[in-house]
Amino acid sequence: MSGDDDENRAWDFGFSRTIRNGELPMLAEFIQIIGDPPNMEEAIQEDRREWKPDNKEIFTANSCYQTIMEGGIQGNTTDFPYKLVWCKDIPTKVSFFTWVAALNSIPTLDMLQRRGHPLCSICFLCGAETESDNHILMHCQLSFQIWLSFLEGFRMEWVMPGTILQLLSCWEKRWNNIKENFVWKVMPFAIGWILWNERNARIFDNKIRGKEALIVEIKSCIFLWGTARGVFKGIFFDELVTSWREKIHCM
Numbered sequence: 556m557s558g559d560d561d562e563n564r565a566w567d568f569g570f571s572r573t574i575r576n577g578e579l580p581m582l583a584e585f586i587q588i589i590g591d592p593p594n595m596e597e598a599i600q601e602d603r604r605e606w607k608p609d610n611k612e613i614f615t616a617n618s619c620y621q622t623i624m625e626g627g628i629q630g631n632t633t634d635f636p637y638k639l640v641w642c643k644d645i646p647t648k649v650s651f652f653t654w655v656a657a658l659n660s661i662p663t664l665d666m667l668q669r670r671g672h673p674l675c676s677i678c679f680l681c682g683a684e685t686e687s688d689n690h691i692l693m694h695c696q697l698s699f700q701i702w703l704s705f706l707e708g709f710r711m712e713w714v715m716p717g718t719i720l721q722l723l724s725c726w727e728k729r730w731n732n733i734k735e736n737f738v739w740k741v742m743p744f745a746i747g748w749i750l751w752n753e754r755n756a757r758i759f760d761n762k763i764r765g766k767e768a769l770i771v772e773i774k775s776c777i778f779l780w781g782t783a784r785g786v787f788k789g790i791f792f793d794e795l796v797t798s799w800r801e802k803i804h805c806m
């Protein structure tokens with residue numbers, strides 16, 4: 556805070572760099588939220604942290620969870636498919652990535668553009684369209700072909716939803732055997748994770764893999780996660796890759 560009389564009192568944030576024009580609306584909103592600086596002469600109590608959702612004003616995970624579920628922190632969140640995003644059969648980092656993707660917040664070029672970075676937003680998987688979360692993970696020509704190659708074994712007509720959140724929200728389904736159920740459950744995570752890694756490999760390592768290599772990589776992911784759960788007992792990885800339909804869908 557700077558200034559010591561009522562009229563000249565103002566917040567002194569001490570930002571490490573100059574605020575950019577594109578960030579000014581956020582700063583204005585922030586100042587509106589925190590309000591005017593307090594009069595320090597009137598402030599006789601020492602600063603302390605308070606956690607309003609709990610009666611004792613002490614933070615607990617339980618009170619935080621209850622508040623979120625009641626829509627008390629960021630609007631109504633009860634529609635978010637938490638159970639599908641936080642899947643115990645996959646690594647936490649993949650769940651976390653999917654959660655961020657479902658909120659359209661992975662650092663794609665269009666997201667960085669929206670934050671004021673002067674970048675050209677072209678998808679590195681197809682080189683044809685704007686890069687966004689939904690495009691890379693679902694609608695890109697390459698991504699969609701990969702989705703189809705896995706979906707055709709499930710014998711269903713598929714129309715890709717508009718967003719990752721919509722996809723997750725309609726994903727729960729039961730199949731005839733344990734392997735199909737497992738593959739169906741972890742498939743969106745494996746496909747999304749491998750596509751995102753491929754996108755990063757193309758940008759940062761200048762390495763490009765084609766559709767078939769990516770499909771093998773996704774099967775490898777699923778095999779690894781399933782083996783840890785005992786789903787693929789008695790099946791070798793090369794058998795699974797070469798005879799996917801036979802081993803998973805019993806065709």
Ligand SMILES: [Zn+2]
Nearest residue numbers: 678680681695
């Ligand atoms: Zn693309």
